[in-house]
Amino acid sequence: MSQSTSPDSARFVNTTATEQANVETISGAIQTSQEAFQRDLPKLLTTHPMQWVAYCGIKRIGIGPSKSDLYRHCLDQGHKRGEFVVRSIEPLVSEDVDALSEV
Amino acid sequence: MSKIIDQLPFFDQPTSLRIPGGPAVNVRQFQIIVWVAVTDVGLSVCPQNISRFPAVIDIGFNHNFLIQAHQLHDWARIESSDLIYVANIAVRGERVPLREADVWIFQNQPAFRDQLQEVPPFRLQLDGGIAVCPDRMNYPRLPLIGLRTICRNQLDVRVDGKNRRVAIHVSD
Secondary structure (H helix, E strand, C coil), X not given: CCCCCCHHHHHHHHHHHHHHXXXXXXXXXXXXXXXXXHHHHHHHHHHCCCCEEEEECXXXXXXXXXXXXXXXXXXXXXXXXXXXXXXXXXXXXXXXXXXXXXX | CEEEEEEEECCCCCEEEECCCXXXXXXXXXCCEEEEEEECCCCCCCCCCCCCEXXXXXXXXXXXXXXXXXXXXXXXXXXXXXXXXEEEEEECCEEEEEECCEEEECCECCCCCCCECXXXXXXXXXXXXXXXXXXXXXXXXXXXXXXXXXXXXXXXXXXXXXXXXXXXXXXX
């Protein structure tokens, strides 16, 4: 079997690479921030229930009563969109969602 | 408590409404419709003249806010890729991305569904953002506001079944 690459097969490879590039992934910074939040959540539930908490990577940025205020605080501190999360301090919910059909 | 939805009617027959600058959409019987907007998260105020569109208050939906990608594009004038991708949920067996956003709910004129007050909308703060369904799912037909949003924002939703009216208050 020939190992040479025909124009058609080259196009196939390029298309596949493009499709793979278009598969969006959660950024590493967001992922790390989410993991830090989940790590700390059990304690936060006892100390700051129903507040909001911000993480940038493993670092906790702040805690407050308003998500939008905390979000702007993070931006004011120089953190960039997409590099931090602001989460509610409440028990985690299942990733499975029920959305009922219309009648 | 402040009232954000006042004597909002819902109907026992199908109705329709028109999205400003957009299509007419059908509303099924016994669907509670509010008008909303979606923005990037954390804005200090909701921009004036923002695109607004209908959403169904659905306490059978156990998450925040569910919308199709094309509805976000066509009705909210936002590209889903412009909203930060933070997590996934599973809807009808499909992986659906959660994207950070704020949802704003417009106050209605008392006793009218589709006439709104000239006051700034109320921001709903969502933990984990909104779920944006790929268009191939063709679901939901209209965006949904779920019970989790109602709870997180401490909304008091009262349905007057006799008179088919809804009131929503928010804690001060």
